[in-house]
Amino acid sequence: MEQFVPVKRVKDGQPVRYLVVDDSVFARKNLARMIETFGGQLAGEAGDGMTAITEYERTTPDIVLMDITMPQMEGIEAAEKIVQQHPEARIVMVSSVGYQENIVAALQRGARHFVQKPVKPEVLYEVIKYVMGEDGTVAAATGAGA
Amino acid sequence: MKMQLIQPFINAADAVLAQGLQCPMSIGNLSMEEEAYRRKGVAALIWVTGDIEGRIVFDLDPQTAVRVASRFAGAELPESDELVRETVCELANQVIGNAVTSLNDQGFHFRVHPPALHTSEHGPKCSEDTEALVICFETCSGNVYMNIALRYNLARQTERVAVVGQ
Numbered sequence: 001m002e003q004f005v006p007v008k009r010v011k012d013g014q015p016v017r018y019l020v021v022d023d024s025v026f027a028r029k030n031l032a033r034m035i036e037t038f039g040g041q042l043a044g045e046a047g048d049g050m051t052a053i054t055e056y057e058r059t060t061p062d063i064v065l066m067d068i069t070m071p072q073m074e075g076i077e078a079a080e081k082i083v084q085q086h087p088e089a090r091i092v093m094v095s096s097v098g099y100q101e102n103i104v105a106a107l108q109r110g111a112r113h114f115v116q117k118p119v120k121p122e123v124l125y126e127v128i129k130y131v132m133g134e135d136g137t138v139a140a141a142t143g144a145g146a
Numbered sequence: 147m148k149m150q151l152i153q154p155f156i157n158a159a160d161a162v163l164a165q166g167l168q169c170p171m172s173i174g175n176l177s178m179e180e181e182a183y184r185r186k187g188v189a190a191l192i193w194v195t196g197d198i199e200g201r202i203v204f205d206l207d208p209q210t211a212v213r214v215a216s217r218f219a220g221a222e223l224p225e226s227d228e229l230v231r232e233t234v235c236e237l238a239n240q241v242i243g244n245a246v247t248s249l250n251d252q253g254f255h256f257r258v259h260p261p262a263l264h265t266s267e268h269g270p271k272c273s274e275d276t277e278a279l280v281i282c283f284e285t286c287s288g289n290v291y292m293n294i295a296l297r298y299n300l301a302r303q304t305e306r307v308a309v310v311g312q
Contacts, residue, residue, distance in 0.1 A: 117244075
């Protein structure tokens, strides 16, 4: 998988920490691999909206990657509940169902961005940089010979 | 079954498989089926309700599922029952999600139910006014079968016409 220039947190230069929420283990693992190529760190995983809320409290990630269609509690509702408690939360919806109403509903209820599945790493990388805004920095290449 | 309903699923499967597998793909056999669905390998079944109703089945043999999962992940993955099941369900989820997005843009509204693993040898029989289209996608990782049985929900259409007419 392609490697990207790492995105780090401005405040301490540490890797961006992610919470990945998807009912599919396969999808979670794929996203986790992408996060690795972005130089990020997996803070936690959840398979449904309810667990996502408790995992957010426990891990306080920089970014949440949230599926929409999930059992128990859907992603848009979970995103809304997280943002109500933590207005600073950066939530990116990641779903195969990308029609207008879904996207608008997600954004109105607190999500910062939407990425349609199948996820292209280069698209997600750009979204991560955009969502981190001034709190993120693309680390300059370092090392001998660089 | 009208091509207007089928085409978004073919386009979505083409897009999802081509992007995930990073190799050319072609449509092999196309056939119509009126009998109960016969599972070929590991199958995921998704029901659709609303303006359009019916079901779609995704079917891969286990070895193909492992190869597909490995291509999607960009790394060789060891074969396991869980990986195979997850791959088939997530593939079905992505293709149907993309097709639904396209149909929604055309004005159809419906609900897609989460994928369920289809474990029996035979699937639900199509109703007398719905026959299934079976499409075989020939990919570099093996054959992927999609079985689509959909129809317009005439009751919903009548309701909408009545509302518009008021």
